[in-house]
Amino acid sequence: MTLGVIPYPQIDPVLIDFGFIAIRWYSMAYLGGILFAWWYIRRLSGQPGAAMSRDHIDDFITWAVFGIILGGRLGYVFFYDFAKYMADPVGIVRFWDGGLTGMSFHGGFAGVVIAVILYVRKHKLDLMRVADTVAIVSPIGLLVGRIANFVNGELWGRPTDVPWAMIFPSDPSGLARHPSQLYEALGEGLILFIVLQLLYHKTRVAKDMPGVLAGLFIAGYGLTRVIVEFVREPDAHIGLMAGISRGQMLSVPMFLLAAWLISKGIRHKKALANKG
Known part of the structure; x- marks a missing residue:
């Protein structure tokens, strides 16, 4: 072990292998995030003035699953590896080769x-209220x-000498790197979830x-992704463009959407005050 490097915990990415198909932790993470969202939003639906009824939620979760899987897969194809999948279009739907790997958050x-x-x-x-409800449970899926x-x-980080650096077995260079996955889990997952829960409740x-x-x-x-990308290793087949990663580029439009949503909420409050 290199001095100052934390040993990487060897965890088999395959949870259960049936031979003809393997269940991976990555796929279970998607399932767990979706089930948590369904359970939590159903709990919220019992409160007065909830954005959706329980029947709506049970129906909507199917729509959300298709949106996540289809959007995530097509996003990865178009944003990260278009040439590869154009040469092998069947690979777009070949999930059995690796669970749900090859997905794009954006x-x-x-x-x-x-x-x-x-x-x-x-x-x-109500679009805005439903959007808020979906938003407050989403960080758990990211976590x-x-x-x-x-x-x-x-998706490990760039080489570093920080005391918590790790050497990832899949890294052919064998360098000590930032565990950038954990940075993102903390920022866009746990911290964001806590902030949104406090604001909501x-x-x-x-x-x-x-x-x-x-x-x-x-x-x-968007903010977490932009910051963490500075210590995350860029995709080898994409690299950087003017020092900016693909993840950072795709996050920029999100700030525009966020600004629009926040301004719309502020205008709604002002309208209520004027009526009062």
């Missing part, structure tokens, strides 16, 4: 946004997803400023 995010908009229009619900990236030994933001919580979630994710 693609999955776009898929969920589309699912929310379509579902809200179909059932004539378990990044931990699964760590278990897979993928301890303030009137959700009631008086619909859309603000969704905006803060998007801004919080």
